[in-house]
Amino acid sequence: MMTREGAHGVEHAAREEEVDRERRWSGAALIGALETAVAHFEPHVAAVNALNVFPVPDGDTGTNMFLTIQAAVREARRLNHGSQPRADEVLAGAAHGALMGARGNSGVILYQILAGIAESCQGVAELDGRVFAAGLRRAADLAYRAVVNPVEGTMLTVIRAAAEAAEIAAAKDSALSTVLAAALDTAEDTVRRTPELLDILRQAGVVDAGGQGLAILLAGLQRFAEGTTLSIPSDEAIPVSTAPAAAMDFLDHLDEMHGAEEFGYCTNFLLTGDNLPVEEVRRRMTELGTSAVVVGDETMLKIHVHSEHPGTILEIALGYGELHQVRIDNMTAQTRALLEDRHAAHPTAVASSPAATTDIALVAVASGEGLTEVLRGMGATAVVPGGPTVNPSTEEILRVIAALPQREVILLPNDRNVIPTARQVERLTDRTIRVVPSRSVPQGISALTAFNFDADLEENVAAMTEALGMVRSLALTRATRSAQIDGVRVEQGQFIGLLDDRLRAGGEDPVDVVLAVLAEADPDQAELLTVFVGEPASPDLAGRVAEAIGDAYPNLTIEVAAGDQPHYDLIIALE
Amino acid sequence: MPRVAVVTDSTADLPRELIEEYDIHVVPLTVHIDGEVFEDRVTITPAEFMRRLTATSTFPTTSQPSVGRFQEVFNRLAEEYDAIISIHISSRLSGTYQSALLARDTINGRLPISVIDSRSTSMGLGFAVLRAAKLAKAGYDLATIDRATRRAMESIHAVFLVDTLEYLRRGGRIGRAAEIVGTVLQLKPILRLEDGVVVPHARTRTRRKATAGLIELVRDFPRIDQLAILTTSGSSGAERVADALADRCPRERMIFAELSPVLAAHVGPGALGVIVYEGDAPLSVEEVP
Numbered sequence: 077m078m079t080r081e082g083a084h085g086v087e088h089a090a091r092e093e094e095v096d097r098e099r100r101w102s103g104a105a106l107i108g109a110l111e112t113a114v115a116h117f118e119p120h121v122a123a124v125n126a127l128n129v130f131p132v133p134d135g136d137t138g139t140n141m142f143l144t145i146q147a148a149v150r151e152a153r154r155l156n157h158g159s160q161p162r163a164d165e166v167l168a169g170a171a172h173g174a175l176m177g178a179r180g181n182s183g184v185i186l187y188q189i190l191a192g193i194a195e196s197c198q199g200v201a202e203l204d205g206r207v208f209a210a211g212l213r214r215a216a217d218l219a220y221r222a223v224v225n226p227v228e229g230t231m232l233t234v235i236r237a238a239a240e241a242a243e244i245a246a247a248k249d250s251a252l253s254t255v256l257a258a259a260l261d262t263a264e265d266t267v268r269r270t271p272e273l274l275d276i277l278r279q280a281g282v283v284d285a286g287g288q289g290l291a292i293l294l295a296g297l298q299r300f301a302e303g304t305t306l307s308i309p310s311d312e313a314i315p316v317s318t319a320p321a322a323a324m325d326f327l328d329h330l331d332e333m334h335g336a337e338e339f340g341y342c343t344n345f346l347l348t349g350d351n352l353p354v355e356e357v358r359r360r361m362t363e364l365g366t367s368a369v370v371v372g373d374e375t376m377l378k379i380h381v382h383s384e385h386p387g388t389i390l391e392i393a394l395g396y397g398e399l400h401q402v403r404i405d406n407m408t409a410q411t412r413a414l415l416e417d418r419h420a421a422h423p424t425a426v427a428s429s430p431a432a433t434t435d436i437a438l439v440a441v442a443s444g445e446g447l448t449e450v451l452r453g454m455g456a457t458a459v460v461p462g463g464p465t466v467n468p469s470t471e472e473i474l475r476v477i478a479a480l481p482q483r484e485v486i487l488l489p490n491d492r493n494v495i496p497t498a499r500q501v502e503r504l505t506d507r508t509i510r511v512v513p514s515r516s517v518p519q520g521i522s523a524l525t526a527f528n529f530d531a532d533l534e535e536n537v538a539a540m541t542e543a544l545g546m547v548r549s550l551a552l553t554r555a556t557r558s559a560q561i562d563g564v565r566v567e568q569g570q571f572i573g574l575l576d577d578r579l580r581a582g583g584e585d586p587v588d589v590v591l592a593v594l595a596e597a598d599p600d601q602a603e604l605l606t607v608f609v610g611e612p613a614s615p616d617l618a619g620r621v622a623e624a625i626g627d628a629y630p631n632l633t634i635e636v637a638a639g640d641q642p643h644y645d646l647i648i649a650l651e
Numbered sequence: 652m653p654r655v656a657v658v659t660d661s662t663a664d665l666p667r668e669l670i671e672e673y674d675i676h677v678v679p680l681t682v683h684i685d686g687e688v689f690e691d692r693v694t695i696t697p698a699e700f701m702r703r704l705t706a707t708s709t710f711p712t713t714s715q716p717s718v719g720r721f722q723e724v725f726n727r728l729a730e731e732y733d734a735i736i737s738i739h740i741s742s743r744l745s746g747t748y749q750s751a752l753l754a755r756d757t758i759n760g761r762l763p764i765s766v767i768d769s770r771s772t773s774m775g776l777g778f779a780v781l782r783a784a785k786l787a788k789a790g791y792d793l794a795t796i797d798r799a800t801r802r803a804m805e806s807i808h809a810v811f812l813v814d815t816l817e818y819l820r821r822g823g824r825i826g827r828a829a830e831i832v833g834t835v836l837q838l839k840p841i842l843r844l845e846d847g848v849v850v851p852h853a854r855t856r857t858r859r860k861a862t863a864g865l866i867e868l869v870r871d872f873p874r875i876d877q878l879a880i881l882t883t884s885g886s887s888g889a890e891r892v893a894d895a896l897a898d899r900c901p902r903e904r905m906i907f908a909e910l911s912p913v914l915a916a917h918v919g920p921g922a923l924g925v926i927v928y929e930g931d932a933p934l935s936v937e938e939v940p
Contacts, residue, residue, distance in 0.1 A: 363752065363768075388749055395756065446835075453834025455854055521836075525860070529851050530843070546860075603857040606836060633857075637835045651857065 098253040098301055100204040103161030108305055110149045110170060113296030115306035117142055120292050127285035137182045137285035144183035145293065148174035148190055149308065163203040167194035175371070175378050176346070176401070182286040184344075184369040184380045185231050188222045189215040189290075191371070205255030209246035212239035212259060222371040225362075229274025231286035237266040238294065253301035260298050263291040275435075279481050340365070340384040342405040347377040349397025357396055364389055382407065436533055437482035440520050441468055441490050441498075446638035447517055447608060447647075454524040457482070463491050463517075463641065470500045477505060484508045484533045486540065490520040492577060508533065512540045515577060516549035517608065517641075518649030548597040549576050550648035552590055554612070571645070586617060586645065587624050594625065597650050605632045608639030608647040617645060655787040655796055656728040658737040660716065660747050661691035663777040664881060664908045673784035678724055680740075680747060680913045684711040691913045697884035700912035704920060710821045711916040715746040721754030725764060734793035735764040738780050738800060740772040741847030744824055744917075765797045767804075770847035773914055774879030774906060774926040775809040782931060795938045802932040809844040810852065810868050811881075811924030812861040816840065818919030825849060841865055862888060862923070866895045869925050875899050876930030879906040881923070883915045888923045896925075 097105055124138030151173020152166045171194040174187035192215025193208070200207050216236040220226050238259040245258035270284035271277040277284055299306070343365070347357070351374050358370040365383030372378050383389050386404045393399060437457040442448055443466060448459045458476050462468030477485055485507055489498040492515045502509040510533060514520040526543035527536055551574040555566040566572050566582030573581040573593035581592035599605070605625060609618045618636050626634055639647055659665070661679040670677060679690040682700065685707050689695035704711065721737070728735055737755070742748040748768045755764040769776040782803040786796045816832050819825040825832065826849035828842050834854070839861040841852040852868065855861040869878070869892075878900045880889045889907055896905075910922065918924075 364749070385746070385749060388753060391753070392756065450835050453836065455831070521856075525854050525856050528853050603859055633837075635837060651860075 097303065099251045100202045101163060101252060102202050103156055103163050103166040105300075106163050106166045106203060107149070107153055107156065107161070109297050109300040110145070110152060110166075111308040112300040112304065112306045113293050114142070114146055114149050114308050116296030116299055117145065117289070117292050120289075124285050124289045124292070127282045127288055137289060140181075140183040141186055141286070141289040141293075144174050144186045146308075147176060148187075151176065162201040164194070164197045164200050167197050167203075170194065175376070181367055181369055181380055182231060182289060184371055184378055185219050185222065185235075185286065186290075186293075187378060188219045188371050189235055192216070192218040203252065205242075205250040205252045206246045208252060209239070209242035209255050209259075212242045215239065218371075222369050227274065229270040229272070229277060229287075230284050231290050233270065233273060234263050234266045234284070234287035234290050238263040238290070253298070256294065256298045256301050260291065260294040263287075263294050267291050281481060340382050340407060341386040342380070342382055342407050343386040343389050343402075344378075344380050344404075345390070345393065345402040346400040347372075347379055347393050347397050348375060348400060350375065352377055352396055357393070360392055361389070364392065435482055435484060436527075436536060437477070437480045437485045438488065438524065438527060439473070439476060439480075439485055440488040440524075441473070441494050442517055442520070443642055444608075444610065444640035446640035450608070450637055450639070451517075451520065451524070454521055455527055456488070456524060462494065466642075467491070467494050467497060470497050470504065473498065473501050474504055477501065477507060477509070482507075485510070486527075486533070486537060487511045488514045488520040488523055490514045490517050510534075510537045512537060512544070514544055516551075517639075517647055518547045518549040518606070518651075519544045521606075521649060522547035522651060547649050547651040548602075550574065550590070550593050550597065550646075550650060551644050552586055552593075552646040552648075553644045555582065587620050590621050590646065590648070591624060591628060594628075594648075594650070599629050599632060599650060602632060602650045604649075604651050605629075605634050606649040607634070607636045608641065608649075609636065610639050610641040610644045610646060612643065613645040621646065652790040653734060653792045654732045655791070655793050656732040656735045657780060657784040657787050658724060658728070658735055658751075659776060659780045660739050660745075661693070661911050662740045662745070662747075662772045662914055663780050664773045664879075664911055664914070665777045665780065666906060666908055669781065673781065673788055675780060675784050676724060676728065678716045678720055678747075678751075680716055680745065680911075681714045682711055682912045682916050683713065684916070685709055689912065691911050695912050697909040697912055697915065700915055701884040701920060704915065710818065712822070713745075713913045713916050715750050718750045718753045718757070721751050722757055725754055725758050726761075729758070729762050732762065734762055736767065736783050736787070736793060736796050736800065737764060738767045738769050738776065738783060740776055741770045741844070742768045743770075743826070743847040744772060744849075763793055765793055767797070767800055768847070769804055771804070771807055771809050771844050771926075773809065773881055773910060773924060774908060775807050775844060777879065777906075777908075778807050778877065778926065778928040779803050791938070795934065798938070799932070799934060803928075806876075806929035806932065808872065808927040808929075809924060810841065810865055810927070811843075811918070811922060812839055812841050812855070812858075812865050813918050814839060814858070814921030815919055818917055819849060822917040824917045827851065841868065843868075858888075858921075862891065865923070865925060866892060869896060869927055870899060872927050872929065874929040875927055877904045877906065877928040879908060879924075879926040879928075881908055881910050881926070883918070883920050883922050884909045886921050886923065892923065892925060 121138040121142050128137040148170040152169040155169035156166050171191040174190045193211030196211040196214045197207055216239040219232055219235055226232050241262035242255045242259040245255045267283050267287045270287050361368040361370055361381045365381035368381040370379050438455055439458050440451045440456040441460045441462045442451055443461055443463040451459050460468045460473050460476050487498045489495045495513045498511045512523050514523050522543045523540035526539045555568050555570050555572045558568045561579045564579050564582055570582050571586045571589045573589040575593050575597055580596055581589045583589045607618055622634050622636050658676045661677055679693045682689050682691055684703050737751045739748045739751055751766045755766050769779050779800050783796050783800045786799055820832055828849045828851045831840055831851045831854050839855050839858050841855055841861055841864045843850050843852050853864055855864050880892055882889045
């Protein structure tokens with residue numbers, strides 16, 4: 077039977093442990109902290125996966141980090157069960173477990189972080205804030221060194237910033253919870269800033285996955301320091317939840333972000349031997365692939381590298397020692413699978429995918445499915461529905477622009493009457509908007525062909541504006557009333573031909589009207605004539621017109637494309 | 652005086668007389684067309700390849716030299732030379748560099764071999780090889796030649812136009828220009844090689860505008876020491892480009908060449924390219940013997 081005093085004693089001990097856990101961790105506490113971090117991380121796995129765009133958008137950063145930290149904890153526990161383990165023993169075990177279990181870029185860097193902390197803790201029975209801060213610093217140094225071409229805006233930036241904050245905090249107060257809180261605060265802040273540092277994240281509209289994962293782990297440790305203990309999910313409950321591809325919007329823009337290159341194979345293995353030449357192996361792996369991470373020491377190296385030729389990688393590594401735990405993932409297939417999942421979830425997601433990789437968005441105005449597709453094919457990032465007689469509102473244009481990631485936008489009104497509306501937009505958004513005053517779709521297309529991928533906004537605006545004058549716009553439609561304009565007399569319902577918005581010919585036969593207008597447009601000086609077939613056109617019209625033009629001007633290259641525009645039977649570009 | 656052998660591959664498009672003058676060792680890639688296999692520039696000439704390419708409705712494919720082929724060349728050169736520098740087509744366009752690397756490892760230790768990924772091809776590779784070969788002939792050591800070659804690579808720029816993107820797309824060499832594929836309208840785009848990958852410069856629609864744009868792009872380089880103008884065999888346009896650039900680069904500093912069959916297989920008939928070489932970076936004082 078428990079006495080009052082006895083009960084009080086237990087309570088007291090528990091409180092002491094609480095206080096102690098805020099300040100420093102023994103080996104046993106450390107295992108508890110790591111387990112809490114794993115348990116805290118688990119529900120975030122899918123969310124972190126969904127952020128994964130860099131270096132390869134294969135949607136597994138969360139899973140990789142989770143499996144790595146889980147392997148670390150399992151090994152720490154296995155080596156230190158029963159007795160009263162020391163902090164340095166637990167950390168060494170965790171680092172070893174992570175080394176064996178590390179998967180993917182993020183996993184390997186996570187191992188490096190654990191190894192850094194373990195290294196600075198050597199000889200330390202209890203981990204306090206000061207040692208932890210020094211460990212983070214060492215971890216950051218090692219992590220930067222392990223990655224052959226460090227990129228800012230990733231886990232690396234986050235661990236370095238966290239280490240700096242931890243050092244400053246530790247100089248004032250060595251309590252672990254204080255140092256962890258400072259590291260966590262800065263880590264979360266830095267994660268939010270990663271899109272400013274790494275353009276691919278900004279384009280995808282996400283923060284860095286690995287960085288986010290790191291912040292989540294720090295939050296888990298912090299929870300433990302504040303008194304929460306979470307138990308680890310059962311050993312085999314590995315979340316197989318791959319990324320919710322449907323939520324990965326950036327998958328629609330992969331080509332823009334990564335180019336359409338193949339991602340190759342993610343090749344992971346352990347290399348053991350006596351006296352491994354670490355630097356040499358690292359250099360060789362960099363030569364042979366991308367995203368190379370090589371960590372470890374002369375007796376054991378963990379190697380992660382992306383390559384189109386995993387066989388070559390392994391062959392070369394065999395020259396240095398023995399291989400273990402070889403794992404090769406086809407990232408192109410992984411990415412493709414995610415893409416397919418996403419398309420299954422959002423059948424329309426692909427259709428909205430813009431086509432430019434540049435920082436400048438090109439927004440055009442046009443009606444008709446065909447013209448929309450043509451403009452997109454020529455590089456328009458987005459097409460606002462509208463045109464002659466159906467002018468889009470400022471708000472409609474603004475709404476389209478607001479949905480784009482680019483900060484700089486070039487607007488192509490493609491109609492005389494839309495130009496003033498487009499100019500309004502310039503003043504109504506914080507983005508930089510430039511209007512290239514195209515008065516017709518042919519002018520808009522000509523401007524798009526002048527877009528230069530290597531030039532900046534102002535250079536492009538100048539070149540595109542200049543290109544407006546390099547094309548003549550012809551149009552065939554029907555007179556809505558009888559009239560005589562510029563010396564041309566037309567009856568209501570007759571075909572009329574316009575050249576650069578001016579009435580030039582009228583008549584009953586559309587082919588004659590087109591030929592009459594074309595004769596005024598210097599066709600002998602031109603190379604290419606493109607016919608866009610509109611909604612009102614009779615089925616054989618475009619063919620008859622193309623044939624007649626071909627006979628009259630055999631040197632012209634003639635292309636016919638569906639425009640589907642309303643009102644105009646034909647829109648013709650001559651350049 | 653150390654003797655350094657200079658090795659490259661057949662995509663370098665170096666004129667025969669320069670290959671002979673500087674003793675450059677060329678390892679051929681392979682091109683497959685209509686079920687037949689040819690060694691690039693060895694068993695098929697650019698003219699013959701273009702004749703077949705325009706006659707066939709199938710798309711040709713290419714493959715890198717085997718590791719064995721490089722082993723053979725390296726071992727043979729080891730008899731005569733003290734070191735080898737082996738400079739190749741961008742590793743992002745071909746596995747040639749990989750083959751050379753693997754071959755180097757198999758004969759590890761026999762002599763020092765430096766394998767370089769030029770991150771370019773055609774005369775973009777050729778100018779780097781020439782830089783190496785001139786220094787090798789002058790008796791420089793491998794380390795100096797290696798450094799100077801890598802510096803030369805920074806001064807080389809490749810721009811080109813194609814009549815159709817279809818060959819680049821089918822051959823899987825389209826790179827970041829993939830984003831300009833898929834338009835309903837025909838394109839005669841201007842492209843560049845950047846860091847060894849094809850990237851788009853502009854979506855031009857006519858040959859004339861593309862040529863004018865290409866010339867404009869070349870004129871924008873502040874420094875031009877040499878130019879190479881490349882065409883697929885039998886296609887015109889080189890003269891017009893040369894004339895338009897004559898005020899920036901004298902004719903005698905222009906190299907005219909036909910694209911090797913392997914490259915022609917990937918860009919298709921009618922491609923036209925210009926390689927700008929900004930000039931040799933001077934060697935440092937310590938490097939001059």
